[in-house]
Amino acid sequence: MELDFSNQAHFIVALAPEIILSVWGIAILLIGVSRPDGPRTSSDLGWLSVLGILVAALANGWLYSVTEVGTDSMIALDRFALFSNWILLSGAALAVLISLSYVQRQGLQAAEFYALLIYSTVGLMIMAAARDLIVIFLGLEIMSIAVYVLAAINRRDPRSAEAGLKYFLLGAFSTGFFLYGIALLYGATGSTHISAIADSIASGNAHGALLVFGIALLTVGFAFKVSAVPFHMWTPDVYEGAPTPVTAYMSVAVKAGAFLAFLRVFAVAFEGAYESWWAILWWLSVLTMVVANFIATVQVSIKRMLAYSGIAHAGYLMVAIVAANETASAGLLFYLLTYTLMNIGAFAIVILVSGQGEDRLQIEEYAGFGWSQPLLGVVFTVLLLSLAGFPGTGGFMAKVFLLQGAMEANLVYLSVVLVLTTVASYWYYLRVAWYMWMRDAPPDVAGEPIQVPFAMRLALITSVVLIVYLGIFPGATLELARSSVSGLSAVGPGLIGLGP
Numbered sequence: 001m002e003l004d005f006s007n008q009a010h011f012i013v014a015l016a017p018e019i020i021l022s023v024w025g026i027a028i029l030l031i032g033v034s035r036p037d038g039p040r041t042s043s044d045l046g047w048l049s050v051l052g053i054l055v056a057a058l059a060n061g062w063l064y065s066v067t068e069v070g071t072d073s074m075i076a077l078d079r080f081a082l083f084s085n086w087i088l089l090s091g092a093a094l095a096v097l098i099s100l101s102y103v104q105r106q107g108l109q110a111a112e113f114y115a116l117l118i119y120s121t122v123g124l125m126i127m128a129a130a131r132d133l134i135v136i137f138l139g140l141e142i143m144s145i146a147v148y149v150l151a152a153i154n155r156r157d158p159r160s161a162e163a164g165l166k167y168f169l170l171g172a173f174s175t176g177f178f179l180y181g182i183a184l185l186y187g188a189t190g191s192t193h194i195s196a197i198a199d200s201i202a203s204g205n206a207h208g209a210l211l212v213f214g215i216a217l218l219t220v221g222f223a224f225k226v227s228a229v230p231f232h233m234w235t236p237d238v239y240e241g242a243p244t245p246v247t248a249y250m251s252v253a254v255k256a257g258a259f260l261a262f263l264r265v266f267a268v269a270f271e272g273a274y275e276s277w278w279a280i281l282w283w284l285s286v287l288t289m290v291v292a293n294f295i296a297t298v299q300v301s302i303k304r305m306l307a308y309s310g311i312a313h314a315g316y317l318m319v320a321i322v323a324a325n326e327t328a329s330a331g332l333l334f335y336l337l338t339y340t341l342m343n344i345g346a347f348a349i350v351i352l353v354s355g356q357g358e359d360r361l362q363i364e365e366y367a368g369f370g371w372s373q374p375l376l377g378v379v380f381t382v383l384l385l386s387l388a389g390f391p392g393t394g395g396f397m398a399k400v401f402l403l404q405g406a407m408e409a410n411l412v413y414l415s416v417v418l419v420l421t422t423v424a425s426y427w428y429y430l431r432v433a434w435y436m437w438m439r440d441a442p443p444d445v446a447g448e449p450i451q452v453p454f455a456m457r458l459a460l461i462t463s464v465v466l467i468v469y470l471g472i473f474p475g476a477t478l479e480l481a482r483s484s485v486s487g488l489s490a491v492g493p494g495l496i497g498l499g500p
Helices: 008-014 016-034 039-065 081-104 110-129 133-151 156-187 192-202 207-226 233-240 244-269 271-296 300-322 327-354 372-388 394-406 410-439 454-472 475-485
Strands: 002-004 067-069
Touching: 008 016, 016 039, 016 110, 016 233, 039 081, 039 110, 067 372, 081 110, 081 244, 081 327, 081 475, 110 133, 110 244, 133 156, 133 244, 156 192, 156 207, 156 233, 192 271, 207 244, 207 271, 207 300, 207 475, 233 300, 233 394, 244 271, 244 300, 244 327, 271 300, 271 410, 300 327, 300 394, 300 410, 327 372, 327 394, 327 410, 327 454, 372 394, 372 410, 394 410, 394 454
Parallel strands: 002 067
Antiparallel strands: none
């Protein structure tokens, strides 16, 4: 079916998953205030949220049968947007599953929690599908406002309030850079539409100085959202203070949405100005990989270690944007999907171990965990190995595809840094596994059973099974990712061959 999105009725079709989630979020809020609050209601609202995400996923699958006419609309209905939705919806569904027991035991406002998580997902999906910088900004603000509140939603925990305030203040600061960048790009090219910007640059009509400064400011805005060094300073504190399910969601969905918009803007709008920005992102990628991995090796808190791990993964993902070819871009999509699964699973284990008051967050407190909880220990070990990039896991294949894209672009030194920092990351991932299997549990916690709720069990099983599957049989998923990025570029020869 072909649809022209200059027609308003047709344009709504492109936003079907977002509209479904938006209506679902309102329904959750209404149900939450119309029924007495309690454990039963909290669980019901969580499962209702999962159902809404599944309905949106069905709508996203149906959109594969729709073909967009033209590329002038502000929202894209291309394969890139649809694959992006799979990543974001997967992250949202898994985040809800690992949140069910946490929301109940912490006494959080369930309706508000799940509605905000859904609305932040809507904002991220809009960012990934937007063809206009103003629409990207709107999606960014929808997501950001919801996540600000989620980070501070546990009002009884001062750490949560501090995390929300820090994220809000620094997020507002970075938003200013993003807006100034949009303004300068409008001045340079006369448009905020991505395709129009690309045409202006390709024809040589763009104002050179304004264009360079606009790209630089936009880079700062994106770098903050993906936690690239040196714009990462908020990440460890916010990740440590926010409720762990929120930290998990931020580490995967927010990062994924920002990278998806990052890739679309730089691969399409700034394709003709590649020589102006690739060196900046090259150095950002190197700094992020080296600094984050170095600091992660000395962390004693599991949440801070995973925070710096997430920063390091942002550096790996920036390699794909610098490479600017089809292999690297497909690798980025594959990497984001794999990272969503393994990081959500890792934080699920942290939720189970940390307990009611989230007190057991030191790496030393994982001593003997593998022997006292063998199934959870094996699951956590697989997740850690995948995060490190161990052969046979999805994390390994994701890094291989990024390396292939980097080598195609002749980014030899960047590839060497990626490999060396990946090897260095084995230290802090395997250190946790060493504590689990090689150290005895303290007497006060030895033998304590951990009850794993059904929703948490479902999230962990899903994550581990898919990680192993993607590590052994990555072909089909990679081909889907490759078909999703082919034709993403608006002008010129496309993404292939843009590398230095």
